[in-house]
Amino acid sequence: MKKVFAINLFILLLAAGGAVAQTKKAPVKKASTGAAGGASAAKPSVAKGKVVYTTYCLSCHQADGGGVPNMNPPLIKTSYVLGDKTRLINILLKGLNDEIEINGATYSNPMPAHDFLKDDDIANVLSFVRSSFGNKASPVTAAEVKKLRDAAK
Numbered sequence: 001m002k003k004v005f006a007i008n009l010f011i012l013l014l015a016a017g018g019a020v021a022q023t024k025k026a027p028v029k030k031a032s033t034g035a036a037g038g039a040s041a042a043k044p045s046v047a048k049g050k051v052v053y054t055t056y057c058l059s060c061h062q063a064d065g066g067g068v069p070n071m072n073p074p075l076i077k078t079s080y081v082l083g084d085k086t087r088l089i090n091i092l093l094k095g096l097n098d099e100i101e102i103n104g105a106t107y108s109n110p111m112p113a114h115d116f117l118k119d120d121d122i123a124n125v126l127s128f129v130r131s132s133f134g135n136k137a138s139p140v141t142a143a144e145v146k147k148l149r150d151a152a153k
């Protein structure tokens with residue numbers, strides 16, 4: 001298990017190099033937390049979500065959402081991606097450290113929490129994931145993310 005994690009980390013570092021290069025071309029816009037009701041007023045943006053995905057998720061879950069077998073699970077039509085939004089949002093707010101099985105492969109590496117992302121960024125990236133890679137599910141709003149973040153406080 002240690003070894004798998006080390007390899008995973010290595011891949012992550014390699015990919016992080018790529019992500020840095022990407023970031024220069026397409027910086028993640030700071031979500032406005034200003035007036036106008038802040039995050040909850042904004043409509044989810046799949047285009048912005050793609051930028052967040054490229055920066056924070058791609059290194060593990062890959063550009064096509066296919067993941068890395070037995071290491072990082074795919075995001076293609078999984079029950080986590082298409083199913084209950086509360087569970088999905090909480091994966092980003094709290095991380096995931098379970099042994100899960102997807103398409104016959106087992107995944108037990110922990111996924112770190114991404115609670116440092118703003119409500120908007122989480123809503124956008126999950127809206128992107130739920131409408132990409134062959135997925136077809138409703139968008140996630142910043143208000144839904146905020147509600148769960150507040151509940152966790």
Ligand code: HEC
Binds near residue numbers: 061071081100107
């Ligand atoms: C360091 C690698 C890593 C990063 C970065 C990462 N994940 Fe994960 N992700 C994992 C692993 C490993 C699991 C499985 C965790 C487990 O088994 O408990 C997982 C599980 C998931 C799941 C539930 C299982 C599935 O495949 O449907 C979703 C959804 C998900 N990640 C989305 C994301 C999104 C969106 C991002 C970017 C904001 C992201 N992840 C960033 C490694 C990562």
